[in-house]
Amino acid sequence: MDAMTSTTATADPVEFYGTRVTSRLLLGTAQYPSPAILAEAIRASAAEIVTVSLRRESGVARSGQSFWQLIRDLGVKVLPNTAGCKTVKEAVTTAEMARELFDTPWIKLEVIGEDDTLQPDVFGLVEAAKILTRDGFQVFPYTTEDLIVADKLLSAGCEVLMPWGAPIGSGRGLNNPYGLRSMRAHFPRVPLVVDAGVGVPSHAAAAMELGYDAVLLNTAVAKAGDPVKMARAFALAIEAGREGFRADPMETRDMAAPSTPVMGQAHFG
Amino acid sequence: MKIVVNGEAAEIRAATLSELLGELGYAEAIVATALNGAMVRKAKRNDTPIAEGDRVEILAPMQGG
Numbered sequence: 461m462d463a464m465t466s467t468t469a470t471a472d473p474v475e476f477y478g479t480r481v482t483s484r485l486l487l488g489t490a491q492y493p494s495p496a497i498l499a500e501a502i503r504a505s506a507a508e509i510v511t512v513s514l515r516r517e518s519g520v521a522r523s524g525q526s527f528w529q530l531i532r533d534l535g536v537k538v539l540p541n542t543a544g545c546k547t548v549k550e551a552v553t554t555a556e557m558a559r560e561l562f563d564t565p566w567i568k569l570e571v572i573g574e575d576d577t578l579q580p581d582v583f584g585l586v587e588a589a590k591i592l593t594r595d596g597f598q599v600f601p602y603t604t605e606d607l608i609v610a611d612k613l614l615s616a617g618c619e620v621l622m623p624w625g626a627p628i629g630s631g632r633g634l635n636n637p638y639g640l641r642s643m644r645a646h647f648p649r650v651p652l653v654v655d656a657g658v659g660v661p662s663h664a665a666a667a668m669e670l671g672y673d674a675v676l677l678n679t680a681v682a683k684a685g686d687p688v689k690m691a692r693a694f695a696l697a698i699e700a701g702r703e704g705f706r707a708d709p710m711e712t713r714d715m716a717a718p719s720t721p722v723m724g725q726a727h728f729g
Numbered sequence: 730m731k732i733v734v735n736g737e738a739a740e741i742r743a744a745t746l747s748e749l750l751g752e753l754g755y756a757e758a759i760v761a762t763a764l765n766g767a768m769v770r771k772a773k774r775n776d777t778p779i780a781e782g783d784r785v786e787i788l789a790p791m792q793g794g
Contacts, residue, residue, distance in 0.1 A: 490794045522789070
């Protein structure tokens with residue numbers, strides 16, 4: 461990352477469960493055209509945390525082994541997910557296996573309720589979060605912007621909340637800016653991450669301008685024509701959005717207000 | 730003996746989970762294992778017998794969002 465980005469980021473770190481990072485972009489590792497482009501995109505994004513999953517491994521192809529070597533060589537922190545899990549039992553068992561495999565208490569907890577929207581099953585999510593935090597996990601729950609669910613997740617022991625921007629992989633951006641703003645206002649001290657649905661850098665900047673602490677995305681970078689360039693574009697947008705938020709934006713108004721002074725204007729009529 | 734590995738039928742000779750991993754080509758691989766829906770930690774694989782009809786899951790790190 462260039463000097464401008466690293467300088468401002470260093471002055472403004474974010475903390476998840478006591479782990480301090482300077483990049484506010486969390487990047488997914490799926491769907492890239494090749495492992496080399498994945499590695500280059502992670503480097504270009506300056507992300508310090510990447511999401512990973514665990515899937516059935518073939519004893520012949522052993523493709524997971526080379527992927528894991530690539531991630532370890534990049535020196536990034538991993539946030540394993542429970543993607544695709546539809547029940548509490550599936551999510552909890554997957555989390556337990558992820559903890560052993562990746563040697564981290566971090567888990568991006570997904571309990572999916574419905575196939576078309578991949579919307580979180582928030583009832584299962586809260587239940588799984590309770591079980592996992594009791595068992596020593598540090599849970600990053602993929603949730604909606606529902607405030608009551610958020611409160612229950614915090615009571616369950618979650619210290620980070622990750623509401624969706626829009627359905628996973630949809631690229632629609634922030635479907636409910638009001639709901640996200642409301643969530644930020646209700647939980648001013650909880651690290652909040654917009655997770656999923658982001659399509660273009662301006663979506664990520666908008667999330668940061670709302671005061672969100674970070675953005676987690678995958679498809680928007682992986683499926684771009686040039687994933688490496690897009691990774692850098694997101695890094696810059698997130699930085700810009702964060703700085704804009706910290707700079708305390710002006711109030712909006714319905715009527716125009718001249719920016720050039722009226723006083724002293726010549727009259728030619 | 731017939732078991733199911735990662736959702737597919739397999740005919741195996743192994744008596745324990747660790748022997749099974751060796752037999753199927755997972756030696757030295759970084760994997761997590763489950764037997765009949767419950768996780769089996771790496772340290773327990775030597776002491777975990779495999780029986781006819783068991784369902785084994787062998788998972789590895791993979792790309793994810």
